[in-house]
Amino acid sequence: MSIEQTILITGGAQRVGLHCAQRFAEAGYRVIITCRAPRAEWEHTPLQGIEVMLADFSTQAGIESFIERLDRRQARLRALIHNASVWLDDSTGADAFQQMFMVHLQAPYLINLASERWFDQEGPADIIHMTDFIARQGSPRHIAYSATKAALENLTLSFASRFAPSVKVNSIAPALIMFNEGDSPEYRKKALSKSALGIVPGPDVVFQAVNYLMNNPYVTGTTLDLNGGRHLKR
Numbered sequence: 001m002s003i004e005q006t007i008l009i010t011g012g013a014q015r016v017g018l019h020c021a022q023r024f025a026e027a028g029y030r031v032i033i034t035c036r037a038p039r040a041e042w043e044h045t046p047l048q049g050i051e052v053m054l055a056d057f058s059t060q061a062g063i064e065s066f067i068e069r070l071d072r073r074q075a076r077l078r079a080l081i082h083n084a085s086v087w088l089d090d091s092t093g094a095d096a097f098q099q100m101f102m103v104h105l106q107a108p109y110l111i112n113l114a115s116e117r118w119f120d121q122e123g124p125a126d127i128i129h130m131t132d133f134i135a136r137q138g139s140p141r142h143i144a145y146s147a148t149k150a151a152l153e154n155l156t157l158s159f160a161s162r163f164a165p166s167v168k169v170n171s172i173a174p175a176l177i178m179f180n181e182g183d184s185p186e187y188r189k190k191a192l193s194k195s196a197l198g199i200v201p202g203p204d205v206v207f208q209a210v211n212y213l214m215n216n217p218y219v220t221g222t223t224l225d226l227n228g229g230r231h232l233k234r
């Protein structure tokens with residue numbers, strides 16, 4: 001593997017994105033993550049082998065500024081993982097849809113259009129969209145979230161077609177991967193009961209799914225379900 005090969009993970013300062021960033025860094029890749037602000041804990045415990053780029057995708061200017069800065073770095077990407085996400089329910093107000101539209105859709109769309117110049121045309125190269133099980137299911141309290149993740153899943157088809165054969169483009173559609181700190185015991189119990197396998201797998205299953213997509217030369221334009229059999233429960 002070339003030392004120049006870079007994995008770019010948006011929203012990679014915590015949880016699933018950070019876990020994948022750390023695993024890729026351990027494997028010898030150069031890793032860039034984005035986040036909106038540096039974490040206080042990095043002053044005492046700096047990230048090992050991971051570069052941080054500040055980026056806020058809630059505005060067009062923020063997205064364009066990120067693209068310009070990445071251009072200036074002349075990064076050579078092995079994979080671009082659109083992981084940044086906003087989880088708001090529909091009681092949050094009119095701004096919620098706009099926020100999720102920008103982060104789940106506008107940013108991946110503009111970054112993907114720019115990304116052709118960051119990949120080696122000889123490959124291998126991958127773009128991976130982190131969507132969600134409920135993108136295809138819908139959700140009565142997360143209508144905007146589901147719709148914007150569904151649109152992100154749809155980007156997979158168009159970009160896979162546009163970038164073939166040099167860049168593969170796929171989605172991963174997780175159901176429950178890990179809980180948020182504030183999740184109540186009742187919520188946890190209910191969430192666990194929704195999947196056939198009934199476990200909280202943790203972020204390494206996402207890393208495994210990303211690796212599968214990166215290492216398989218014959219998969220593009222698809223969505224990989226990562227849901228513990230959630231679709232089997234009635």
Ligand SMILES: NC(=O)c1ccc[n+]([C@@H]2O[C@H](COP(=O)([O-])OP(=O)(O)OC[C@H]3O[C@@H](n4cnc5c(N)ncnc54)[C@H](OP(=O)(O)O)[C@@H]3O)[C@@H](O)[C@H]2O)c1
Pocket residue numbers: 010011012013014015016017034035036037055056057058082083084085086087103130131132133173174175176177178179
């Ligand atoms: N965790 C699960 O169980 C689960 C289930 C289904 C799907 N997923 C999907 O899997 C992916 C990873 O999940 P996760 O739970 O680890 O994600 P997360 O912690 O909810 O969010 C990831 C990152 O998104 C970034 N972000 C939010 N607003 C942003 C903005 N305006 N501009 C730029 N970045 C922004 C945040 O970065 P900063 O705050 O550092 O800026 C945050 O660290 C997500 O796409 C999620 O939708 C996760």
